Amino acid sequence: MVPFASRGHVIKPLNELTATEIVAAIGERRATCEAVVRVCLDRVDSREHEVHAWAHIDPKTAIAAARALDSSGKRGPLAGVPFGVKDIIDTFDMPTEWGTPIHKGRQPKRDAACVALSRKAGGLLLGKTVTTEFANLHPGPTRNPHDLTRTPAGSSSGSAAAVADFMVPIAIGTQTTGSTIRPASFCGVFGYRPTYGDHRMHGIMEASGSLDTLGILARSIADITLYRDVLLGIPPEPLAKIERPHFALCRSHIWDQIEPITQTLIEDAAFRLARAGARVTELTLPAEFELLNDAHRSISSFEFARTFTWEIENHWNEISETLRGGRLQDGFTGNFARYIEAKQLADECRRRLDALMGGIDVLLTPAAFGEAPVGTPAFAGVPLYQVWTALHVPAVSIPVFRGTAGMPIGAQLIAKRHDDRKLFACAQWAYEKLT
Amino acid sequence: MVPFASRGHVIKPLNELTATEIVAAIGERRATCEAVVRVCLDRVDSREHEVHAWAHIDPKTAIAAARALDSSGKRGPLAGVPFGVKDIIDTFDMPTEWGTPIHKGRQPKRDAACVALSRKAGGLLLGKTVTTEFANLHPGPTRNPHDLTRTPAGSSSGSAAAVADFMVPIAIGTQTTGSTIRPASFCGVFGYRPTYGDHRMHGIMEASGSLDTLGILARSIADITLYRDVLLGIPPEPLAKIERPHFALCRSHIWDQIEPITQTLIEDAAFRLARAGARVTELTLPAEFELLNDAHRSISSFEFARTFTWEIENHWNEISETLRGGRLQDGFTGNFARYIEAKQLADECRRRLDALMGGIDVLLTPAAFGEAPVGTPAFAGVPLYQVWTALHVPAVSIPVFRGTAGMPIGAQLIAKRHDDRKLFACAQWAYEKLT
Numbered sequence: 001m002v003p004f005a006s007r008g009h010v011i012k013p014l015n016e017l018t019a020t021e022i023v024a025a026i027g028e029r030r031a032t033c034e035a036v037v038r039v040c041l042d043r044v045d046s047r048e049h050e051v052h053a054w055a056h057i058d059p060k061t062a063i064a065a066a067r068a069l070d071s072s073g074k075r076g077p078l079a080g081v082p083f084g085v086k087d088i089i090d091t092f093d094m095p096t097e098w099g100t101p102i103h104k105g106r107q108p109k110r111d112a113a114c115v116a117l118s119r120k121a122g123g124l125l126l127g128k129t130v131t132t133e134f135a136n137l138h139p140g141p142t143r144n145p146h147d148l149t150r151t152p153a154g155s156s157s158g159s160a161a162a163v164a165d166f167m168v169p170i171a172i173g174t175q176t177t178g179s180t181i182r183p184a185s186f187c188g189v190f191g192y193r194p195t196y197g198d199h200r201m202h203g204i205m206e207a208s209g210s211l212d213t214l215g216i217l218a219r220s221i222a223d224i225t226l227y228r229d230v231l232l233g234i235p236p237e238p239l240a241k242i243e244r245p246h247f248a249l250c251r252s253h254i255w256d257q258i259e260p261i262t263q264t265l266i267e268d269a270a271f272r273l274a275r276a277g278a279r280v281t282e283l284t285l286p287a288e289f290e291l292l293n294d295a296h297r298s299i300s301s302f303e304f305a306r307t308f309t310w311e312i313e314n315h316w317n318e319i320s321e322t323l324r325g326g327r328l329q330d331g332f333t334g335n336f337a338r339y340i341e342a343k344q345l346a347d348e349c350r351r352r353l354d355a356l357m358g359g360i361d362v363l364l365t366p367a368a369f370g371e372a373p374v375g376t377p378a379f380a381g382v383p384l385y386q387v388w389t390a391l392h393v394p395a396v397s398i399p400v401f402r403g404t405a406g407m408p409i410g411a412q413l414i415a416k417r418h419d420d421r422k423l424f425a426c427a428q429w430a431y432e433k434l435t
Numbered sequence: 436m437v438p439f440a441s442r443g444h445v446i447k448p449l450n451e452l453t454a455t456e457i458v459a460a461i462g463e464r465r466a467t468c469e470a471v472v473r474v475c476l477d478r479v480d481s482r483e484h485e486v487h488a489w490a491h492i493d494p495k496t497a498i499a500a501a502r503a504l505d506s507s508g509k510r511g512p513l514a515g516v517p518f519g520v521k522d523i524i525d526t527f528d529m530p531t532e533w534g535t536p537i538h539k540g541r542q543p544k545r546d547a548a549c550v551a552l553s554r555k556a557g558g559l560l561l562g563k564t565v566t567t568e569f570a571n572l573h574p575g576p577t578r579n580p581h582d583l584t585r586t587p588a589g590s591s592s593g594s595a596a597a598v599a600d601f602m603v604p605i606a607i608g609t610q611t612t613g614s615t616i617r618p619a620s621f622c623g624v625f626g627y628r629p630t631y632g633d634h635r636m637h638g639i640m641e642a643s644g645s646l647d648t649l650g651i652l653a654r655s656i657a658d659i660t661l662y663r664d665v666l667l668g669i670p671p672e673p674l675a676k677i678e679r680p681h682f683a684l685c686r687s688h689i690w691d692q693i694e695p696i697t698q699t700l701i702e703d704a705a706f707r708l709a710r711a712g713a714r715v716t717e718l719t720l721p722a723e724f725e726l727l728n729d730a731h732r733s734i735s736s737f738e739f740a741r742t743f744t745w746e747i748e749n750h751w752n753e754i755s756e757t758l759r760g761g762r763l764q765d766g767f768t769g770n771f772a773r774y775i776e777a778k779q780l781a782d783e784c785r786r787r788l789d790a791l792m793g794g795i796d797v798l799l800t801p802a803a804f805g806e807a808p809v810g811t812p813a814f815a816g817v818p819l820y821q822v823w824t825a826l827h828v829p830a831v832s833i834p835v836f837r838g839t840a841g842m843p844i845g846a847q848l849i850a851k852r853h854d855d856r857k858l859f860a861c862a863q864w865a866y867e868k869l870t
Contacts, residue, residue, distance in 0.1 A: 092745070109541050116744035197645055197778070200742045206637035233741040234771045306668040307635045309551035310527070336669045340853055343632070418775055 014039040019081045019169040019223040026080040033066040033080035037124055040082045044126075044167045050148055052141040053162040055087040056094045057127030065124050077226065077236045079122030084162045084171035086155075087128040088135050088205035091115050098205050099131040099140055099155075102315040112203025114172055114214060114231050121230040126168055129158025134308065135174060135207050136327055138320040139376040144186060146407055150372040153183040156215055160187040163217040170227050173215035176207045176300060178385025180215025181412055184397040186372035188408030190427075192216040192224045195417045196392035199231055208303040210343060211296070211389055221428040224396070228420065242361070242425040247273050248283040250363040250414070253290045254383045259370035262409055265401040266366050269411055269434055273364070276433035283356065283363060289349055289387060295342035296386035297330065302339040305331020346390045350417065353391055357416055362426045367410030371403035388412075394420040396427045400434040449474040454516045454604040454658040461515040468501040468515035472559055475517045479561075479602045485583050487576040488597040490522040491529045492562030500559050512661065512671045514557030519597045519606035521590075522563040523570050523640035526550050533640050534566040534575055534590075537750040547638025549607055549649060549666050556665040561603050564593025569743065570609060570642050571762055573755040574811040579621060581842055585807040588618040591650055595622040598652040605662050608650035611642045611735060613820025615650025616847055619832040621807035623843030625862075627651040627659045630852045631827035634666055643738040645778060646731070646824055656863040659831070663855065677796070677860040682708055683718040685798040685849070688725045689818045694805035697844055700836040701801050704846055704869055708799070711868035718791065718798060724784055724822060730777035731821035732765065737774040740766020781825045785852065788826055792851055797861045802845030806838035823847075829855040831862045835869040 014036050017025065025031040041059045048054060062082065069080060090096050090108035097103045111119065119125065130140040132154040142157035144150040145165035152161040156173025160183030163171050173180045175193040184191020192215060199214045206212060214231065218224045222239050229236035249270040255263065274280040305312070305328050311319065312328065319328070357363070365388075369381045388395055394417070397410035413430065415423035449471050452460065460466040476494045483489060497517065504515060525531050525543035532538045546554065554560065565575040567589040577592035579585040580600035587596040591608025595618030598606050608615045610628040619626020627650060634649045641647060649666065653659045657674050664671035684705040690698065709715040740747070740763050746754065747763065754763070792798070800823075804816045823830055829852070832845035848865065850858035 103544065106544050109538065111745040113742050113744050116748060117741065120744060120748055200641065200738060201644055202641035202742045203745075206635065209636055210632055232771060233744065303635060306552065307548050307637045309548050309555060309668065310546040310638075313551060313555050336667060344853070418779070 015043045015166045017169060018220045019078065019218065020220065020226055022081050022169060023077065023079055027075060033069045033124065034063060036080055037062050037066040037082050037126070040126060040168055043165070047145070047165055047167065051143055051145050051161050051165050053129055053158040053165065053167060054084070055097060055128045055130050055158065058094055061093060062124055062126050069122060069124070074122065076120065076122030078118060078230050081123050081170065082126040082168045083118055083123045084126055084129045084159055084168045085115055086159050086171070086173045087131045088174065089115060089172060090203035091125060091128065094125070094128055096128065099133045099135065100318065102311055102318045108203065110203065113200035115203070117231055117233050123230070129156070129162055129171055131155055132157060133320050133323060135176065135179060135205065136304070136323050138322040144372050146188060147372070149374050150407065151186065151376045153186040153372060155179040156183050156217065159217045160184055160189060160191070163187070163189045163219060169219060170223055171217045173217055174204060175213050175215045175389065176211045177296070177382055177389055180217065181367050181385060181395055181397045181410070182381060184217055184399070185367035185408065185410030188399040190218050190221060190224055190399065191397040191410070192228070193389070193395045194228065195394045195420055198420070206307050208300040208307070210299050210303060221396070221424050221431060225421070225424045239428055240421055240425045242422070242429055244277060244279060245426040245429050246279040246281070246359060246361045247364045247426070247430070248281045248360045250283045250285065250365045252285055252365060252387060254387070257369060257383060258366050261403055262366050262368070262370050265409060266364065266411060269400065270364055273430060273433055278429070281360065283360060286352065286356070291345055292349055292387045292390045293383050295345045296390040298334055298338050298342035299346070299390070301327055301330035302334040303331070304328070305334070350391055353393070354416055361415065362423055363414040365412050365414060367397035367412035371405050371407035371409055388414055393417055394423050396423055398427050398431045400431060450478045450601045452604060453655045454513065454653065455655065455661055457516050457604060458512070458514055462510065468504045468559065469498060471515055472497050472501040472517050472561070475561060475603055478600070482580070482600055482602065486578055486580050486596050486600050488564055488593040488600065488602060489519070490532060490534070490563045490565050490593065493529055496528060497559055497561050504557060504559065509557065511555065511557030513553060513665050516558050516605065517561040517603045518553055518558045519561055519564045519594055519603045520550055521594050521606070521608045522566045523609065524550060524607060525638035526560060526563065529560070529563055531563065534568045534570070535753065537746055537753045543638065545638065548635035550638070552666055552668050558665070564591070564597055564606055566590055567592060568755050568758060570611065570614060570640065571739070571758050573757040579807050581623060582807070584809050585842065586621065586811045588621040588807060590614040591618050591652065594652045595619055595624060595626070598622070598624045598654060604654060605658055606652045608652055609639060610648050610650045610824065611646045612731070612817055612824055615652065616802050616820060616830055616832045616845070617816060619652055619834070620802035620843065620845030623834040625653050625656060625659055625834065626802075626832040626845070627663070628824070628830045629663065630829045630855055633855070641742050643735040643742070645734050645738060656831070656859050656866060660856070660859045674863055675856055675860045677857070677864055679712060679714060680861045680864050681714040681716070681794060681796045682799045682861070682865070683716045683795045685718045685720065685800045687720055687800060687822060689822070692804060692818060693801050696838055697801050697803070697805050700844060701799065701846060704835065705799055708865060708868055713864070716795065718795065721787065721791070726780055727784060727822045727825045728818050730780045731825040733769055733773050733777035734781070734825070736762055736765035737769040738766070739763070740769070785826055788828070789851055796850065797858055798849040800847045800849060802832035802847035806840050806842035806844055823849055828852055829858050831858055833862050833866045835866060
């Protein structure tokens with residue numbers, strides 16, 4: 001591994017730098033794009049046979065792109081940063097197979113907007129990360145890098161594992177239920193689900209268009225802040241500071257399903273934040289919000305079962321039993337009136353949450369029921385994510401806890417729609433106080 | 436041309452039947468799927484060199500599919516109905532080129548959801564219809580079938596022209612501004628833009644995801660009613676009846692830009708509907724709704740310029756000057772704060788419209804400024820469509836007027852979000868009274 005020697009900085013291997021650190025190192029000529037990419041590829045080489053984070057990886061192309069960037073001298077806000085992309089997101093130079101044998105070898109002719117925006121900013125695509133089948137329940141081969149016997153969670157399994165295992169500093173995932181926040185919690189990295197509708201989704205496999213968003217996996221809030229601006233196609237602004245954030249502990253109606261250790265950790269975090277100078281209150285969601293679990297399920301299943309009509313009609317036998325008997329069966333039996341009612345309820349609750357939150361900056365709530373379980377039962381905790389995803393609010397998971405087995409557990413912070421930047425400021429504040 | 440002889444029905448060539456009539460004729464064994472497809476293809480043969488409605492057409496495949504359907508005896512709600520699809524919508528068996536040389540020969544591996552749902556219901560894909568470049572302003576070769584010197588309007592140019600010229604009974608378009616309602620008006624057919632969010636958009640080129648919807652072009656409201664249910668993936672329900680609809684004339688703040696002849700036709704239609712037994716009132720939109728024009732422009736340009744990052748970065752010189760200097764320039768200069776404000780304003784106005792409409796069933800407003808102009812200045816009337824499209828409301832254009840040159844002009848009817856079925860009932864009622 002190539003050591004990274006800096007002037008007065010902590011010495012870290014290049015693959016352990018954050019994106020922000022890589023951009024600075026390259027900008028100050030303390031590293032080359034090629035060196036960064038090579039060290040990341042070395043890390044993949046030494047670990048991939050155990051972690052299985054990648055669906056496709058293309059060292060030659062990545063090295064060639066790094067060299068070209070080195071010699072061009074072009075510098076964008078993401079210059080020289082290797083990134084991974086969930087394999088439901090189109091890339092013109094690598095296949096995009098959606099985690100299903102049905103689309104084996106599928107080769108798009110263009111990049112999805114998020115990939116093109118990353119490359120435009122100087123990012124170097126290292127490869128495509130493993131997704132569960134159609135970004136739904138049926139798991140891929142990825143394992144949790146902290147304990148290979150455990151699940152990394154899904155559906156953005158490979159993106160979370162690759163970032164956690166220091167193969168890339170940042171990766172793009174997606175979230176329709178908990179597909180970014182859950183693997184971020186299980187793998188001990190930062191995960192971000194944006195306000196619904198902010199990012200262009202073209203070139204990304206649609207699962208449930210009324211709920212799908214991009215997701216970012218990274219090892220710092222500064223990186224998420226930077227990468228969000230890149231993916232919005234706007235000039236990056238540094239992470240804002242907040243003086244005395246107002247957190248509200250929100251247990252929500254699924255609190256009983258949360259593991260006791262996680263309950264304790266979250267409640268304890270609320271005390272510690274208060275002690276560190278935050279204003280900390282509690283928010284109880286109105287009873288009507290319990291209906292959001294069913295609403296999320298009605299919307300996502302109804303849409304999923306129609307989005308994949310071509311696969312259902314032409315490749316039924318190549319779809320997993322998990323998906324056929326689960327989401328699809330659910331979607332076939334759904335009716336349109338219930339689907340519309342669910343969307344109207346979600347819309348109404350979104351407005352109510354704005355009012356309920358008043359002067360609260362962010363809500364504090366669990367990012368998972370508990371630690372990553374052994375095996376691949378990747379999808380505990382669905383009810384936890386349904387509520388927030390249906391509300392279209394931005395969410396961040398910060399890696400601040402350890403469970404009884406020593407595995408990571410995240411705290412989830414939730415802001416009002418469009419308060420993404422404030423969310424980052426509060427997340428950074430909380431992360432500093434809780435670690 | 437093969438005549439269609441029926442028991443007591445008017446004798447019409449098969450290509451002039453509506454989808455509903457074709458389904459009935461095939462169901463009652465008065466016609467075969469193959470005969471219908473062949474007559475439609477004959478019509479294309481005799482007219483396409485003048486109309487230029489098609490980007491790709493594949494007679495062999497269509498005839499083979501028709502024969503297979505005839506011999507299988509399978510009957511779906513759209514059995515034997517030939518349909519056309521705008522060439523920004525993916526089809527596994529035909530290229531999908533988005534009206535740009537950049538994507539010449541682009542061959543998707545699967546059908547878009549709307550195409551797969553159409554085929555599942557027994558529809559027979561005849562071909563891909565001409566779209567303007569990236570479904571934006573730069574026109575394709577299509578001409579108005581009522582007068583070849585005039586524009587069919589865009590961006591769903593080929594879909595509207597093919598339906599108007601009796602080449603297919605139904606075709607799918609899309610609408611981000613006025614891309615379905617405007618060509619429906621210019622070509623004298625029925626056009627329908629659904630409530631935003633109802634239909635799955637996967638496999639359809641995204642232009643501006645916060646505004647894009649499917650669109651249906653057809654020659655009857657019954658066909659639109661049928662095809663909407665097929666595209667929603669739900670069991671079709673026949674067109675509902677309404678006893679005494681409540682129309683409200685809505686001139687909106689762009690009334691001064693409407694041609695005087697169209698103003699007169701719309702006001703006269705309001706009188707005639709009242710005389711025919713409808714309740715007719717007026718609705719004046721609050722002044723704030725004028726801001727929706729700018730809001731629509733901010734949202735669509737900001738999103739468009741990011742969606743097409745790959746094309747902008749890699750194929751700038753193959754993009755038309757119309758698009759580079761127009762929508763893209765506009766999108767590059769847009770800023771994120773204004774974009775979010777525009778989305779919030781639109782969201783707020785949507786809620787206000789629900790309240791404003793109260794017991795009103797549908798609004799009556801123009802579907803275009805006037806007749807199709809000579810040449811290809813296809814995009815008059817943008818301000819007329821921006822307001823309604825930003826409001827996410829369903830809209831129908833009904834072909835009930837003629838201008839001074841004898842060209843069609845549509846009346847546009849607008850319902851509250853999710854009142855699409857009521858909209859169809861009112862549109863049918865109005866069409867019967869106004870023709």
